[in-house]
Amino acid sequence: MTQVLSVVSECAPLVKTGGLADVAGALPLALMDHGVRMRTLVPGYPQVIQRTDKAKVILSLPDLFGGDARILAANVGGLDLLILEAAHLYNRAGNIYLAPSGKDWPDNPERFAALCWVAAFIAMNGIDGWRPDILHGHDWQAGLMTEYLTAMGGTGQVGTVMTIHNIAFHGIADPSKLDKLRLNPARFTQDGFEFWGKISALKAGLMAADRLTTVSPTYAEELMTDQFGMGFDGVMRFRRDDLSGILNGIDTDTWNPATDPNIQTYKTPRGKAKATAALRDELGLPQADGPLCVVVSRLTEQKGLDLLLEALPTLLHRGGQLALLGSGSAQLEAAYKEAGKHPNVAVRIGYDEPLSHRMMAGGDAILVPSRFEPCGLTQLYGLRYGTIPCVALTGGLADTVINASPMALASGVATGVQFSPVTVGSLHNALNRLCDLYADSGTWERMQRNAMAQAVDWGPSAARYAALYRDILTKA
């Protein structure tokens, strides 16, 4: 049995701002079938502490980056959690990353450095009679674990994996914090964690981890380019032999149209009509000739939803409708609220898990016009629910959807529509293509069947992570 400690800043169902939490929550369960026991180290935010009432204190840590801390163990829905309770770092209301001003908490470097320090401490000293063979960190919040492991003398004793879910976040801190962050100043170099004169927690992990992964094969390639590397393309090219793209799966129990308690369940594309009618009813949308398109997303630059606002008249002109659930940038929220005044557009600003299921079930199509998308999960939910994805040709969106090209249609394998480049013009063409396909009910139903039959579970990818861990351990 391989023992792995996953180090992560959010984990569903306890605390979630995006797909990272879904992955962190699903992967440990999927790995059980592959000879891996994964425990998960998460910060003890209020929402985590509240939802783990039977947690057991297993270790006290005096003075962890400015205050006392404890590690609690708990099991939630099969997840084996180690919770870092440190009130001075994590006991804050609201968003886990952002202060009420909408800006990062000023002590984010310390908050997540502490998580990494504790991960290294557990790897070196064990906890509760258990010691991991591998530390598996996710995104910049876990980046410094390799630094502390080295400082504690753990090089070569414990394997390390860093997974990039989104390279847009670099984990930057001012070098004046070197001491406070308990970092070795000798490592503040280009080969270490120095990035344009600043400390980058992400760079620390990317330079030093034994192996790097990201969440789709296409994003692994894109990361090595100037366009998508966001300043780290050189680092990624440097580490290309250690980098692999392993596609995310989804939790196919939570996302199952045949059993989903949030919807009128269905097993076939025809059965889906009830869910579509129910969604129109709920959102106050009239009957329409065109497809009901849904979006469930963070409203940020990454997601390309500004382009959708501009291309929206095309969809409406073709008799289509839009239902959007999302939150994020104040500007996009306001623009979508305005767009929602149209009778064929329904907008819900906020975060609403049950509604996201009803939208996935009720939509005819799901739109994901992202400028970049490391993997993307909502197009996978769409496939599973027979909700045809109309997506940008990038990252995981390129790897999971089969574009309705003439050839794919002729051979009957298409599952969606892809467009490139990510511009208003090409989105406009994609929406027209989507409406043409929708109007041809035989073709549409065939695409829905293909989509619903596509494997989107964690099985094959969990096997790849398990093999990666074994590979590190045999080479150690």
Ligand code: ADP
């Ligand atoms: P990202 O992680 O970049 O936000 P993903 O597609 O990987 O993108 O994952 C987003 C996750 O967050 C999905 O599970 C999606 O359903 C969920 N989500 C995003 N916005 C909302 C919302 N407003 N309400 C409910 N769920 C949401």
Ligand code: GLC
């Ligand atoms: C990130 C990416 C998204 C990916 C998710 C889980 O938030 O933006 O594409 O699906 O992580 O890996």
